[in-house]
Each structure stands twice: as C-alpha cells, then as structure tokens.
Amino acid sequence: MAEKTIMLACSAGMSTSLLVSKMQAAAKADGVDYHIFATAASDIDHQLNSENHPDVLLLGPQIGYMAADIKKKTDAAGIPMAPINMQDYGMMNGENVLTTAEKLMGDK
Template identity: 70%
Template sequence: MQAAAKEAGKDYEIFATSASDIDNQLEHGHADVLMLGPQVAYMQGDVKKKTDKAGIPMTVINMQDYGMMNGKNVLATAEELLGDK
C-alpha cells in the first residue's frame, strides 16, 4: 500500500497494528480508516461497532488482494472508504 501510495504521489501514513491494539488506535485518533486482514475477519462485527462510534470507516481486506499483496487494490479500497477517488 505504501509503495502504491508513493507511486500515486500520495503522502499517506499507512501502518499495521495488532488486533489487540485496535482500541488504543481508535481511542487516540490514529486512524482515518481501518482495514482488517482476512485472517481476523471474524472480528468484523465487534470492530465495526467501535469504528462506527469513532466515526471511522472500516472493512475487511479482500482475501485475494491480501494474499497477492496487491497494495494498489487495497489502497483503492481505503480511498473509496474515505471518499477519495
């Protein structure tokens, strides 16, 4: 994602964190969008309640994009969530 953003001339801060750190990241306003890896998709319901409360869009990363490390597609999904096109 970072390489795809750089290639597109976008200066985004993109980072990964553990599932156990989601509450901390939301509490401190460190995220504009939250994307879960497909391996933790089972957490989507609980996390969605938290992101809705924080006003942050969220989704689960497409399994194929994740597996193929297709940062361009994952970045496009994040931008769609943010309304950036």
C-alpha cells in the same frame, strides 16, 4: 505530514507489514502522502481512541471473524472500516488495497 492515516490490523500486526510496504509504494507512485501502518488486533481499541486515530481501518482476513465487533467501535469513532479482500491480501496487491482505503475515506 501525511494527508491521511490508514491502519491495517491482523492477528499480531506482522503479516500485514509486507502489504503496508506495497501500499506505501503504490501511494508514492500515485503521488499521495499517507501514513500507512499495521498493528495487532489487540491494539485496535487503543488506536481508535488515540488523539491521532486513523482515518480508515482495514482488517486482515485472519481476523475477519472480529469484524462485527470492531465495526461497532469504528462506527462510534466515525472511522470507516472494511475487511481486506482475501485475494488482494493473498497476492499482496498494495494498489488494490490502497484503492479500497481511498474509497472508504472518500478520496476516490
């Protein structure tokens, strides 16, 4: 079973899927076991309120305008949240995005 769960959200959950793959490869190379997945912005509320809610939420740049509203929800749920660095997102830099998630979770 995965140690922690990292959720990425974007408009439809599809553009972050390649980044998820890159993050999974980086986690494997680092010897850590995380469940990393992407979802649509419309699914965020459901995921935050589920029994198996994520340990951290990262937002794709295309939904950055929603960050303030989502932050209120993640704060209420006790889940750290941050937007993904636009350069890391554009370059699909899974290692950097994974490091961001780990810092938010207190793992680094």
